[in-house]
Amino acid sequence: MLAACYPERRYSGNWAVFKIVSATTGNITSPGAVNSGKPRFSITVRGLRLGTGLILFVYVITHLANHALGLISLEAMEAGREYFLLAWRNPVGSVLLIGSLLLHMMLALDAVYRRRRLKMSIGEALQLILGFAAPLLLVSHILGTRAAVQLYETNDTYAYVLLAIWVDDPTHGIRQTAATVIIWIHACIGIYYWLRLKTWFARSLAWLYGLALLVPVLGLLGFVNGGRAVGQLVADDPGLRLDIAIDTNAPTAAQAAELGLLEDRIFIFLGALLVGTLIARAFRLYTERRRGVLRITYPAGRTIETVPGSSVLETSMLYDVPHASVCGGRGRCSTCRVRVNGDLELLPEASEDERKVLRRVKAAPDVRLACQLRPTADISVTPLLPANANPRDGFAKTASTQGQEQEIAILFADIRGFTTLSEQKLPYDVVFILNRYFRSMGEAIEGAGGRVDKFIGDGIMALFGVDQNAEQGCATALKAARVMAQRLDELNDLLKADLPSPLRIGIGIHVGPAIVGEMGYARATSITAIGDTVNTASRLEAKTKEFGAQLIISQRVAELGGIENPPWPSEDTEVRGRREPMRIYILDDARQLPEQSTTRRRAETATT
Ligand code: FES
Structure with missing residues (x-):
């Protein structure tokens, strides 16, 4: 061996x-x-x-x-x-x-x-x-x-x-x-x-x-x-x-x-x-050097001259460019992967082995394995994983984890009047009620195909369509909102002896471009989204108070979610941070969302 x-x-x-x-x-x-x-x-x-x-x-x-x-x-x-x-x-x-x-x-x-x-x-x-x-x-x-x-x-x-x-x-x-x-x-x-x-x-x-x-x-x-x-x-x-x-x-x-x-x-x-x-x-290296050099450019403009035939990883190692390579260049781990900036046509074709690994990590078309890529012309690359990546980092990474802008649906939900409730209850009871609530809502979101992004106080932020597309994201977000309303009813029924009044929630959903990626530090790292769409979704949720509604969705969510001629009241409303007024639909109860519709079909496609 x-x-x-x-x-x-x-x-x-x-x-x-x-x-x-x-x-x-x-x-x-x-x-x-x-x-x-x-x-x-x-x-x-x-x-x-x-x-x-x-x-x-x-x-x-x-x-x-x-x-x-x-x-x-x-x-x-x-x-x-x-x-x-x-x-x-x-x-x-x-x-x-x-x-x-x-x-x-x-x-x-x-x-x-x-x-x-x-x-x-x-x-x-x-x-x-x-x-x-x-x-x-x-x-x-x-x-x-x-x-x-x-x-x-x-x-x-x-x-x-x-x-x-x-x-x-x-x-x-x-x-x-x-x-x-x-x-x-x-x-x-x-x-x-x-x-x-x-x-x-x-x-x-x-x-x-x-x-x-x-x-x-x-x-x-x-x-x-x-x-x-x-x-x-x-x-x-x-x-x-x-x-x-x-x-x-x-x-x-x-x-x-x-x-x-x-x-x-x-x-x-x-x-x-x-x-x-x-x-x-030694003779081979000598003759290769005589044949000329090509340039590999790394982030921060560092450019290295190397001989044709060297892999990008070999060049990184030779010139001490920090570069992850968990499997030692055997083309198995995918941790050495790089984004190639520029003309992809100039690259030699990936072998079937390389393609298999790239498919496994759902890499974007401009991503290649540095240990397998042997450029034949000048090239600019960006290593996608930190140099100290571990074997786990090589698995099941979607393009979104590497940071990219994509159109997704974002849902915010918040309990109405929870501050008052928490003042009336012992801390133990508050934690108990909140955990039951989070469990019910979390199951509704994940069951619909969404991803709970975070719990903020008594609020929830969830992402939809991260691994699919915006249409499926909207469909699953609408499905999640309807199920959340149903689950809330069940929860209120279950906790009626513990609650002075039933819990009420406000939900806001918006869709649009957001920067999605794995962010955080050490264990507190998760896939999340940032950007204007996130802020807008949060503001729509806040507006549910103003309109006394349970759910507010933007017009684009209704369109992409497959709801034709929405029957609910609509408003062209100002949303802080946006120049133009925005058309929204206001639903007293999220259970008013149609069950049998394109929405459902799309949501089902997304969750299967
Ligand atoms: S170093 Fe493991 S795939 Fe390239």
Whole structure:
């Protein structure tokens, strides 16, 4: 499970063709026959890396589980090994295992070759270093077991292996233990990067953490126990050593020397691969720089020159521009997303993977993932999330949370004469009545499809149409007002013994453009709206006192809400802050709003 890095390429195809799609260039090369049909399957480099990593991870878990049987006895280890071999030493298991190992290593080298900066987070660096250290530590073990089996028909039983690496060469045993720990940590980091973006991850952290500790600890304890058992056996019966060597067809001294030679060559080969990759990478960067530069402009006018082919995120990291990247540039978390200012036509097309993530967060058309966007011309971007964004910030964000002007309906409601009521009641009773009231009204608003924005004293502000449109917003706001009036009746009935007189409310609804976005600080952050429309809705609510009405709506609310020829009294009234008089409809009782109308149909569409 070698390290994951920035560039994402995509392999896709159908039964007849295997297309390699480069996210860097967007070009498609078809090594096989050309097939114009729609790909039936699609594999990304990310998917390959994850898939091969998971296969290796399962192998390691089963290997450690086999070791853990050493806590019972050496015989239990040997018996467990039969099942282990059944799973992994058949043609399918072997191809899966060896193929995954080689592919995972090649993908890691490929990632190193493609990344433009070697600066990375501690977690990524640790994963990368451990990933490259693991094969070096494992080579001799693989040669002593799998290669010896293939070349000399050795039977690599636990007795044979433990005698070799625990009793005869403890340093080898220590190296193996270190390799196990290294591989396990490497795998856990990879799994963590993958799973931490899942919504259930935080809830499952305790047992995942427990498993991450338990599996290697039990495996290593079993290994130690098995080793001690073999040590004891050969100490009690020195002749057993020869029996084990004969029974398992252990490599002779000459064969061991051959394996040693092979080990040296593999070390040289792996080292050459790594050095070759780094040299190729340096050469690539050099030639790219010679091809020219393009400019990325960030907020506050900061402009950075970068080489074509670099992602926006890579450029940010390289030049210390604060930029969120929870998944480390793997194109999963969406926290790196940026708004692109200017001509979107100049941008390379987003890959299907990128589009999927953008769809998930309902991003606007001018939003792209900085880790996937590799501009080919000068570009201006605005990162949309703070640099310290966390995994949660990557989920379920609508465009509105990022701050935008949109047309929404706003409802204000207030209890009439509540000050007098509160003076007559004990604080406990006031809180009780208010909470019952808020619950009833909140349920009415949310049931209609609105969003309670805030409770202000005994007042309520609610937003409608934030995730829909103004028409649906008006329809749902009108529906909410009618249900609120009904709920108020029910509440008055319920509290009649506690209330000197029934509660009365005034409701004002207006629709118009407002700035909607997530505002506030720390936990006191929520989606809210500001602007003239909000003030107007509040003033309409205040006017219900003046007109002795329960509900006042603006003409536009009636129009967009689908109420044709409203039958209620209307007025052209002055509203503070507005230059023109405004036409309003005055309803003594919000239950006068039609139930069977376009309003209802629109509201139902909005809430389904
Ligand atoms: S850094 Fe996670 S999607 Fe770009």
